[in-house]
Amino acid sequence: MQQLGMGQAVNQALREEMQRDSRVFIAGEGVGVSIHDSPMLPTAGLLGEFGPGRVKDTPVSEAAIAGLAVGAAAAGLRPVVEIMFNPFFTLASDMIVNHAAKLRYLSGGKSTFPLVIRMKSGAGFGAGCQHSHNLEAWVAHCPGLKVIMPSTPADAKGLLKAAIRDEDPVIFIEDMMLYFAPGPVPEEPYLIPIGKAEVKREGSDVTVVTWSKMLGVAMQAAAQLAEEGIDVEVVDLRTLVPLDKETILQSTRKTGRLVVLHEASRTGGFAGEICAVVMEEAFGSMKAPFRRVTGPDIPVPASPPLERFYIPDATKLVAAVKEIV
Amino acid sequence: MQQLGMGQAVNQALREEMQRDSRVFIAGEGVGVSIHDSPMLPTAGLLGEFGPGRVKDTPVSEAAIAGLAVGAAAAGLRPVVEIMFNPFFTLASDMIVNHAAKLRYLSGGKSTFPLVIRMKSGAGFGAGCQHSHNLEAWVAHCPGLKVIMPSTPADAKGLLKAAIRDEDPVIFIEDMMLYFAPGPVPEEPYLIPIGKAEVKREGSDVTVVTWSKMLGVAMQAAAQLAEEGIDVEVVDLRTLVPLDKETILQSTRKTGRLVVLHEASRTGGFAGEICAVVMEEAFGSMKAPFRRVTGPDIPVPASPPLERFYIPDATKLVAAVKEIV
Amino acid sequence: MQVSKDKQWEMLRTLLLARSFEDALVELCKVQGKIPGMMILCTGQEAVGSGVCAALSPEDVILTNHRSHSHLLAKGADPRTLMAEIYGKATGCNRGKSGTLHLAVPEVNAPCTTTVVGGGLPLAVGFAFAQMYRQERTVTVCFFGDGAADEGSFHEALNLASLWKLPVIFVCENNLYAGAQRYEEHTRVQNVADRAGAYAMPGEIVDGNDALAVYEATRRARERALGGLGPTLIECKTYRCRGHGESDPQHYQPREEIQMWTEKCPLPRLHGEMLAQGLITPQELEALQAEVDRLVQDAVRFAEESPYPEPHEALEDVLVAS
């Protein structure tokens, strides 16, 4: 099977959907001509293949980029636009939250907004908190949006293709660090349904619910814990909204123990939602306190030792699991 | 004791702090000359008392309003600015989240940002989802910000005065419906410390954690349930960040049962945080599944019966409590 | 160029209809509890909607804002479903989800309405982009206020529309107020149209109380847009004769100013000229007035008699598929 980084997988998804459907176009800052040279990046080569009519470099104007998507979607196109880094979501957030997510409702179901907003997220490249700030909890708390945060190149490809074909606005968040970690991606065409979590490792002692880059940390910790006889089940959400409660509940009912792992800062992070769902619907099965392993309640610092301190790692996850097993 | 609506209480707090400290100024859309006439509104009369140098009407420019606050605070003033309705927070969110909350950290602790952002929130006035959208969970998930959401006029006054004197950026969210519900407010000067919840009703059977307008719903439900012999403890958070975990844990350890009540939509709402904290630190005391009583996962609709359906009420809370008692 | 008699009739009809519709609302708002939400009227500004929409084809798209009645009626929206939506009824054009503030009528290519000030401008870029992408012979019009021209969204949208030469017409309805702020209290630039130069875009100022002038300016801008020459910013100078909303006591608007502008009312302005030129007779005018009044009465009756939506219908229309 082909080995691709997540950026390349995204690139394949974009290419295939643009070939399939002439209504699909992409827009954003540097999606065509770029300051980067790497073939590992999501939009590499698309300008050459599809031309400037469908690959639109925009000015540095996040509200206009998002507005472009909302309007073009309502008019029947299939926009896939990029907000370069998650913190710049703020600048597009009125268009996404008050418009993409609400205008269908406000029209009484008459207008539709089939658009995808792609954003890069994740710490680890030393750029500091104005470039690294995971805000998936914001979009997950906004009725009218779907939220996808893939953990592997193969998932990214299948989910992005499904997102582009979806009739509703989808926020698609890519952790930049995953661009450079190749993984297997099927050659034949496939879609992955939105709203389905995947058990990436079966286990019986404790459930770790996670998503995006943190899946790697979970798998690493699970391997370590296995050596000590602790059998971890790893649930990769893949889609945050709509949330696959079934899979979460099935796993936690089985193990009776829950740890949620995410990179975003702790207070108000999406881990709270998982804890609440489990306590509403699986209380009787739970055998131990819950744990959240997350970034601390600080902005992401730039200096390497500080940034490493920020990002949750296997050591922290192992310690948290041991506290409750 | 004087009986004031929350708008009047906010007005008194602003007036007292402006009298006390010449660095305090207010700015926003219509904070001086207004399209409203009512003395119940927060900034009524301040222009006349303090003049246009300290009561600044601004253009419709939310990013500039927030940026004004951030810059002026760093320069040593004490800005209290208004973002008219919570959904328009999106337009100011870059300035608040990427700037007010992060620039101190980015300066290595050298610069300070003592500012207050006041916002109106809450459904109930038929304006629909672009005016009514409670997003306290967003600001509560942003390290570097403090978040206050008072439930009574007296709390609003004491907390706003504390917020204006605080050295850090504070988001102060007022539910508009509370402007028109008078309550007792002490005449003598007082402050209420940020970060302290208050048990607004003691009880032994179940803990209801809530804040802002929903306190009234909680108290009403508690009174109804008392008649049926169910003794509800009502914890009013008042401050969401920093969160008063002590009070929450003390109460839930005592009652063993938790219901969280908020008006914001369900998925990703701040109720999740409360559930997580309790499951991390009071698991052993919990006797029943948790319940969340919240707005549904929809935008706030405009039509009266639809809007009433959206807003959590005592009937829904009573039902939720009965499910777990 | 002489505007055809038919066009003038069309504009006169939508002027009368919008005014009659809003006059009815003024009265309805006085009945406690009848009309939910904030009632925002465009009394005195109707020539903008009438003049602009008369220059458009049915396929052209309009995006309006919180002050939408004349725009939507001029584009052909059904007064009955508009009125029902304003009442919050199930038969409303948006099933009660929108209420009065975000009235959207996709049937007449007014596909979504935002009351976030300035919010329509970036959306217009998207609609016009789609029109260009599909090589349609259509344009997008975005209506917005003088206050909206201070929002960042104005700037980003006009820059991008100009850069890509999109077929969009930005129609600024400068009614001299943004909320309680007079124009010169919210910006120092003399005319909103002066900002067009910042985007290398033509800017045009028209008398916003003269439906014929608005019509002509829109027609020219539409031709430019269809000719691939890109967007135009048209500033219509007009006046908000009533308060920002119906609960606004208008303390800050000088009585004489209101009086002066009331005398410039766009309705007699147009029918006065039409009468003088013999394009309409007094009898015909009376009949037209009676016709629109009947339409409005019918709309009110329809709204009154319609049921409210069932509470659980609130859960519908969020997503196409969930």
Add this chain to the structure above:
Amino acid sequence: MQVSKDKQWEMLRTLLLARSFEDALVELCKVQGKIPGMMILCTGQEAVGSGVCAALSPEDVILTNHRSHSHLLAKGADPRTLMAEIYGKATGCNRGKSGTLHLAVPEVNAPCTTTVVGGGLPLAVGFAFAQMYRQERTVTVCFFGDGAADEGSFHEALNLASLWKLPVIFVCENNLYAGAQRYEEHTRVQNVADRAGAYAMPGEIVDGNDALAVYEATRRARERALGGLGPTLIECKTYRCRGHGESDPQHYQPREEIQMWTEKCPLPRLHGEMLAQGLITPQELEALQAEVDRLVQDAVRFAEESPYPEPHEALEDVLVAS
């Protein structure tokens, strides 16, 4: 008016210092793993920082962006703590929290730096408001790029600053590129300065490679500001000689264009004139160069020898009191 010899020396010194500082960084970036984050240099644009800051008082505030080195050094920032911050060391001016992108030096009234494009503009409004509120005789300068002039924040900030006649100078460093986009690919307006008219504000274009011209324009704008006449928009036409960042292969910048602008380098431009006018001798120039090189070597040594912060220090500096 002739610029004094002292001022010219001051500018020359900061020009040489900034260039030497960045030349060192170019080399350091080639060492894998030494410099974290993205390295963004202003090589070729140094006359802007030097010229502007030479016209300011120490109490004047500057707000800079991602391309900050020359601005900060010209304002008097200590090269040692700057370099240590760039390395991510505990002795850095921001204790390792910022790294290279948001270098803030409150000691020289560069109190906060944002790398959100356009983010400094609304902040500048706040700083200038405070200066006016306290009736200080100081101004605020905001440096930003041509790309930033397309952000909504630009529009809102300039409108408000003009409305309130705030003492702020908006300095646009038009280096012909915003990321990989050439100027004419991101806007149609011929000059950024042409946008000043949209806010009834004076706009001035200067040769951004001529430190003396930048200095003079800033001096005039500062006098206007202190005289209560409000803000000025100054556009400095210059060129980004290196890539957007050090990892940018610059494929999209024509070689001849880079070559042409390299020949217009602001350093020989100033010392050439100073030599010709006898304001400096070749020996003095050599000594000055040696002095700044020593400062930079010392800064690098300081950074190299400094410890990294302890991991748990990440938890500090979020709030004053929690």
